[in-house]
Amino acid sequence: MSMKPLEFDRRYGELDVVVSAFVGQDPSVTEETPPPALEAYLRHTWHTRPWALSVAEQQLREYARNPPGRLRLRLGEFYPVPDVGLPEAGTQSWLFEMADHIKRSIESGDVPPPATPRTHWEWHARFGELGQFLGGWFSQDMPDEFADHDAAVQDYKASTDPQLVARLVGEIHELLALDLDDHEYVMGVAELGMEMEPPAPLSVGAWLESVAEHLAVARPDYGQER
Structure with a gap:
């Protein structure tokens, strides 16, 4: 059976926000620098909901560790990650990399300065x-x-x-x-x-x-x- 809204938010709510920030954006990532879409998410979230960063890091990592099978996705028991242009086989490692970037941002405490929105998602979030x-x-x-x-x-x-x-x-x-x-x-x-x-x-x-x-x-x- 499909998840109820409260269960979805607890398990995947902030993961969904992070991935939605990448829709229409280049998901390519390097170890040193977050991709522009993640920079937009970090900038907006640091200034509006800083507590949500640790939630995002946890949900991204947990989903990457326990990716759902096709049947459970079809039954609505798990969150289907929106297509951001990644090959299916690379989604798991990509989620880990996003979680690592968020963790480094939290641990450094380096809050991005306010700036003009850079992505469609950031314009609407702000x-x-x-x-x-x-x-x-x-x-x-x-x-x-x-x-x-x-x-x-x-x-x-x-x-x-x-x-x-x-x-x-x-x-x-x-x-x-x-x-x-x-x-x-x-x-x-x-x-x-x-x-x-x-x-x-x-x-x-x-x-x-x-x-x-x-x-x-x-x-x-x-x-x-x-």
Whole structure:
């Protein structure tokens, strides 16, 4: 029978995060330097969930020591490692190598400095609500759903919990604090799901700043009179 969510998280939850960081990335590894996808995972996790690093190291190593057979995978009793472009025969040693890199990072205590995201996974891990906003309200279907950019922003504000709106405002300010050039902002919002140009004549950065200013305005309180 398939694993229940709690069992999956206990045994494979952080392993799944690590491997997901490699989807679409080069899994090649050397003994000295972690691959870029693992560097992205380490950088984000050190700054957000440092306790999860030891969990990842343990789960990677345990899975590599006890790889499941085909039957148990088919029955859903084990986690099937997503295909990251490795030959099946090399997956076990690759998992051990990833675990070794994570262990060295923990033992050295060398926290990677904050940096611009380098992978698709890192963009979405760091700017989760911004990805929801851009991918959900500014896909290529936006002109069919809203009169213009302002109408889409207003719909997001009206239909989203205020706490998530506040989170989005914070993520926009964090993105702007990276101080990227226009081309880099274009690439960043594209990674996060935006398929529309900002309204003329604004650049992506200027438009995001205007969105944050609009969303930061507090909603009026229409509660009942006491």
